[in-house]
Amino acid sequence: MNIRCATLVLAALAALPQTAALAQGFKPSRTVELVVHTGPGGGSDVLARALAVMAEREKLLPVRMIVVNKPGGNSAVAAAYLSEKRGDPNTIGLFTGVWLQTPLVSPEAKVTLRDLTPVARLVLEPAVIAVKADAPYRTLAEFIDAAKKNPGKLKQSGGSNTSRDNVVRQLLQKSTGAQWAFISFPGGGERIAALIGGHVDIMVIEPEEAGEHIRAGNMRVLAQVSERRLPGFPNAPTLKEAGFDVPVVPQVRGMVAPPGIPAANVAYWEDFCRRLTRTASWQKYIADNQFEDGYQNAADLAKFYDEFTGRMRDILKDAGVKIVR
Amino acid sequence: MDILSGLLNGFAVALAPANLLWCFVGVFLGTVVGVLPGLGPPATIAMLLPLTFSMNPAGAIIMLAGIYYGAKYGGSTTSILMNVPGESASVVTCIDGYQMARKGRAGAALGIAAIASFVAGTVGVLGLMLVAPPLAKFALSFSSPEYFALMSLGLALVVLLAGRSIVKALLAALFGLWIASIGTDLFSTNSRFTFGRMELLSGIDFIVVAIGVFALGEVLGNMEAREETQLLEVPKGLRNLLPTWQDLKDCRFAFANGSVIGFLVGTLPGGGSTIASFLSYGLEKAVSRRRDQFGTGVIEGVAAPEGANNSETGGALVPLLTLGIPGSGTTAILLAALVLWGFKPGPLFIPEHPDLFWGLVASMYIGNVMLLVLNLPLVPLFAQVLRMPVYLLYPLILGVSLVGVYSASGSLFDLGLLMVFGLLGYLMRKLDYPAAPLILGLALGSGMERALRQSLMMSQGELSILVSRPISAVMLSLAVVILLIPLFGKLNAWRLRALES
Amino acid sequence: MEDGTRKSGDLWSGIALAALGVYIIVQAWQWEYSSPEGPGPGFFPLWYGIGMLALAALLVVSHLRGAAVYGKPADWKRIARALSAWLALAVSVALFKILGFVASFALLTYFIVAVMYRRPVRTAAISAFATAAGFYLVFELALGMSLPSGMLGF
Numbered sequence: 020m021n022i023r024c025a026t027l028v029l030a031a032l033a034a035l036p037q038t039a040a041l042a043q044g045f046k047p048s049r050t051v052e053l054v055v056h057t058g059p060g061g062g063s064d065v066l067a068r069a070l071a072v073m074a075e076r077e078k079l080l081p082v083r084m085i086v087v088n089k090p091g092g093n094s095a096v097a098a099a100y101l102s103e104k105r106g107d108p109n110t111i112g113l114f115t116g117v118w119l120q121t122p123l124v125s126p127e128a129k130v131t132l133r134d135l136t137p138v139a140r141l142v143l144e145p146a147v148i149a150v151k152a153d154a155p156y157r158t159l160a161e162f163i164d165a166a167k168k169n170p171g172k173l174k175q176s177g178g179s180n181t182s183r184d185n186v187v188r189q190l191l192q193k194s195t196g197a198q199w200a201f202i203s204f205p206g207g208g209e210r211i212a213a214l215i216g217g218h219v220d221i222m223v224i225e226p227e228e229a230g231e232h233i234r235a236g237n238m239r240v241l242a243q244v245s246e247r248r249l250p251g252f253p254n255a256p257t258l259k260e261a262g263f264d265v266p267v268v269p270q271v272r273g274m275v276a277p278p279g280i281p282a283a284n285v286a287y288w289e290d291f292c293r294r295l296t297r298t299a300s301w302q303k304y305i306a307d308n309q310f311e312d313g314y315q316n317a318a319d320l321a322k323f324y325d326e327f328t329g330r331m332r333d334i335l336k337d338a339g340v341k342i343v344r
Numbered sequence: 345m346d347i348l349s350g351l352l353n354g355f356a357v358a359l360a361p362a363n364l365l366w367c368f369v370g371v372f373l374g375t376v377v378g379v380l381p382g383l384g385p386p387a388t389i390a391m392l393l394p395l396t397f398s399m400n401p402a403g404a405i406i407m408l409a410g411i412y413y414g415a416k417y418g419g420s421t422t423s424i425l426m427n428v429p430g431e432s433a434s435v436v437t438c439i440d441g442y443q444m445a446r447k448g449r450a451g452a453a454l455g456i457a458a459i460a461s462f463v464a465g466t467v468g469v470l471g472l473m474l475v476a477p478p479l480a481k482f483a484l485s486f487s488s489p490e491y492f493a494l495m496s497l498g499l500a501l502v503v504l505l506a507g508r509s510i511v512k513a514l515l516a517a518l519f520g521l522w523i524a525s526i527g528t529d530l531f532s533t534n535s536r537f538t539f540g541r542m543e544l545l546s547g548i549d550f551i552v553v554a555i556g557v558f559a560l561g562e563v564l565g566n567m568e569a570r571e572e573t574q575l576l577e578v579p580k581g582l583r584n585l586l587p588t589w590q591d592l593k594d595c596r597f598a599f600a601n602g603s604v605i606g607f608l609v610g611t612l613p614g615g616g617s618t619i620a621s622f623l624s625y626g627l628e629k630a631v632s633r634r635r636d637q638f639g640t641g642v643i644e645g646v647a648a649p650e651g652a653n654n655s656e657t658g659g660a661l662v663p664l665l666t667l668g669i670p671g672s673g674t675t676a677i678l679l680a681a682l683v684l685w686g687f688k689p690g691p692l693f694i695p696e697h698p699d700l701f702w703g704l705v706a707s708m709y710i711g712n713v714m715l716l717v718l719n720l721p722l723v724p725l726f727a728q729v730l731r732m733p734v735y736l737l738y739p740l741i742l743g744v745s746l747v748g749v750y751s752a753s754g755s756l757f758d759l760g761l762l763m764v765f766g767l768l769g770y771l772m773r774k775l776d777y778p779a780a781p782l783i784l785g786l787a788l789g790s791g792m793e794r795a796l797r798q799s800l801m802m803s804q805g806e807l808s809i810l811v812s813r814p815i816s817a818v819m820l821s822l823a824v825v826i827l828l829i830p831l832f833g834k835l836n837a838w839r840l841r842a843l844e845s
Numbered sequence: 846m847e848d849g850t851r852k853s854g855d856l857w858s859g860i861a862l863a864a865l866g867v868y869i870i871v872q873a874w875q876w877e878y879s880s881p882e883g884p885g886p887g888f889f890p891l892w893y894g895i896g897m898l899a900l901a902a903l904l905v906v907s908h909l910r911g912a913a914v915y916g917k918p919a920d921w922k923r924i925a926r927a928l929s930a931w932l933a934l935a936v937s938v939a940l941f942k943i944l945g946f947v948a949s950f951a952l953l954t955y956f957i958v959a960v961m962y963r964r965p966v967r968t969a970a971i972s973a974f975a976t977a978a979g980f981y982l983v984f985e986l987a988l989g990m991s992l993p994s995g996m997l998g999f
Contacts, residue, residue: 065684093528093546095545125528127535180531180532180533200801205794208663208671212669213487215667218802230690231692235690307686339880511907518896518900522897531882534885560934568923569923570926735957736972739950739954739958740976747992751984756942760938763934766931775854800884
């Protein structure tokens with residue numbers, strides 16, 4: 020029922036003209052709720068609050084926007100909350116990669132992004148692969164060789180086994196035949212401490228987090244996980260440039276709406292996102308955090324979702340994770 | 345930069361009238377936030393972040409830090425007066441603090457909490473100022489085996505918290521371990537014990553269990569008696585409104601204990617104020633002459649954990665400001681705040697922004713003084729809450745518990761869980777199962793399991809990694825010794841009986 | 846084993862905990878105990894499940910052994926009071942969705958004051974109104990923290 024609904028929406032969208040004159044016909048009538056799946060202070064929460072401030076400063080909305088925290092269930096609670104708000108055009112959600120993955124592996128998480136109404140993709144978060152500054156590896160290839168010589172002995176710190184950190188590892192392991200251990204730490208701080216303290220050998224880390232450690236000379240970047248070289252790391256090769264033919268599986272954030280939203284509303288929010296990504300404050304925010312602008316409209320986002328989850332299922336299956344959906 | 349000149353510069357910054365005002369606003373807000381169960385510093389800081397963009401960065405960080413350590417002062421208030429933990433770190437304060445209130449010494453308890461918080465908070469800032477860089481390096485050498493050993497040491501303390509029946513205490517601790525493992529397993533994304541409910545996917549919130557078992561269990565237990573007109577004796581006379589000189593003398597070791605343990609545990613990125621307060625309480629009980637009275641209202645049992653959770657804030661700022669590594673939830677938000685303002689905490693933070701660092705340090709000294717001045721006079725006022733007739737006080741406690749839990753997650757499901765744990769708390773009281781070991785097991789359970797699995801992954805299955813590293817070997821041996829103490833006691837008793845017969 | 850109070854509660858709680866221990870062991874068996882990457886999700890639960898079962902069995906056995914010694918017999922009247930208070934609390938929470946926090950809490954307070962503590966109706970009514978209003982003023986209005994609201998709108 021929900022896939023049909025989304026398809027109808029997409030068909031309706033395809034029939035509409037592309038101009039920004041879509042704003043007519045729908046405007047939010049009361050305070051807009053922006054739903055996030057983390058508690059106050061979590062990654063999504065911080066972005067959502069910044070977004071709300073930007074929306075007000077750049078006068079993108081005729082009404083106020085507030086952030087509503089629905090933590091729990093690794094995004095399942097937030098997704099379920101949006102699902103309950105069927106047909107309500109004044110509620111939207113900020114999704115991240117976790118929203119796409121949790122339904123794949125947790126039977127309790129019943130609401131997928133396709134059950135809701137995808138609106139737009141906003142950012143892609145690239146990453147870099149880093150080692151301790153005094154490690155003997157100058158390039159990623161050296162690390163891979165060392166891993167091949169000592170299978171299972173080298174260690175990587177990262178998040179859960181479905182996180183992007185492990186996905187990168189699985190892809191590299193599959194393509195090179197090397198093997199190294201993956202140790203999960205729940206917080207970024209602990210992962211970094213494990214690397215700098217010499218307890219693990221390598222990690223995948225967001226460029227923003229790595230910046231200061233590199234500057235202080237504690238960390239070194241071997242390669243970057245992105246399509247193009249990031250402005251902050253002109254000397255580190257991308258995975259492709261380094262000779263590793265693995266897809267760049269991005270970490271995404273975007274906007275999603277409850278199910279059963281008429282086409283005009285979706286178009287309005289899509290337009291809001293497009294205008295947001297063009298504002299100066301947004302561009303500055305992206306640059307400061309070293310994100311990549313990954314804007315995609317609703318139709319492309321739906322396609323991206325199918326492709327992403329399909330690929331994720333294969334990768335996770337290889338990693339030995341049970342896929343339930 | 346030389347420490348003394350740095351500090352003097354820092355005071356110049358912190359004593360600027362605007363910054364002084366922000367310091368006061370921060371510590372005041374922090375106290376209020378700490379008193380209210382459920383709402384915590386992370387949420388408050390996150391909500392105030394947008395407002396700070398228009399402020400000068402020094403004032404902003406001074407204010408936000410004030411909220412952070414101010415909340416630790418306020419957290420003891422509801423713990424002592426109502427057995428409702430203001431935040432997770434205040435759970436241990438409930439154990440002896442509430443019992444003191446029942447005996448009419450609520451004022452002394454509140455007062456010693458404020459004084460211990462001041463002493464330990466100041467020591468924490470001293471530590472931050474003097475030993476931050478070398479200590480940070482030391483903290484980095486702590487990894488999963490050491491964390492496992494630390495948590496085992498903490499869990500072994502269950503023996504000291506046991507009361508009459510070791511078996512029941514151990515069962516309670518194991519029950520706590522079970523609750524801790526409800527949710528998604530970090531390493532394999534398997535869901536454990538979720539009974540098909542998505543709300544349980546991320547586990548059960550610690551504060552829900554703590555408030556349910558402690559506060560609701562207590563209220564339900566007290567509602568058995570119809571004829572009590574007043575629950576708690578109102579502290580009479582100045583002696584009971586504030587701690588006496590004798591009290592302060594009794595707490596000498598507790599002050600030191602809380603300050604040191606809190607600070608050291610705080611510097612560990614995987615540490616936290618809950619384990620700091622448990623360890624400090626356990627140590628205090630182990631060395632006290634009155635150790636058998638712990639749990640019935642002993643003042644050192646309040647001073648030690650309260651001190652520990654305050655100096656922990658100083659400790660947690662060490663990895664944040666010297667390495668850019670956030671240890672706890674609140675420091676993670678402070679990190680986000682610093683990044684938003686354009687500063688990037690890392691090893692180069694202090695050399696590049698000495699004014700900000702020393703201004704912050706100086707403001708923390710000032711803030712601790714402000715908090716002492718704010719809180720001590722309020723003690724007699726708060727103690728008067730106990731004058732309330734019982735039939736009003738209990739609904740008040742119930743209401744505060746409900747609002748506290750709801751404000752933390754906004755989830756009616758959590759309120760349902762609160763009901764379940766409230767009933768559990770009551771049953772445990774009736775059946776003589778001690779509550780503290782359950783809370784201890786819950787607080788340490790997931791950390792301990794994670795550390796063990798991480799260690800075994802690091803060593804590829806070799807258990808020897810836990811004893812081949814010196815620090816973890818020492819702590820594990822200590823844990824074993826503590827666990828064996830009751831066994832020695834029993835052997836001794838048998839021996840004596842055999843000799844007698 | 847020296848136990849301070851040995852009531853029949855020990856027997857029942859021991860049995861219940863033993864059953865929980867068995868449940869945990871059965872569940873843990875279904876998960877991976879150990880993998881080449883390290884201990885699996887079944888590792889820890891299996892061990893504390895076994896511990897729980899063993900300790901609970903110990904409790905039950907030691908109770909049956911010294912079955913002649915009882916603590917105070919259970920005062921069912923008092924227990925009934927406490928349980929009815931709990932029931933009232935649970936019902937009032939269940940009503941949050943329909944009536945909202947303020948109204949349900951007022952009802953709960955009224956129940957506690959009038960029924961549990963047998964105060965006159967007027968005292969109960971005033972207390973109920975005052976505490977509910979107090980919570981609303983302090984939390985919803987002054988602090989801006991949203992309390993559960995039901996169909997009455999608040």
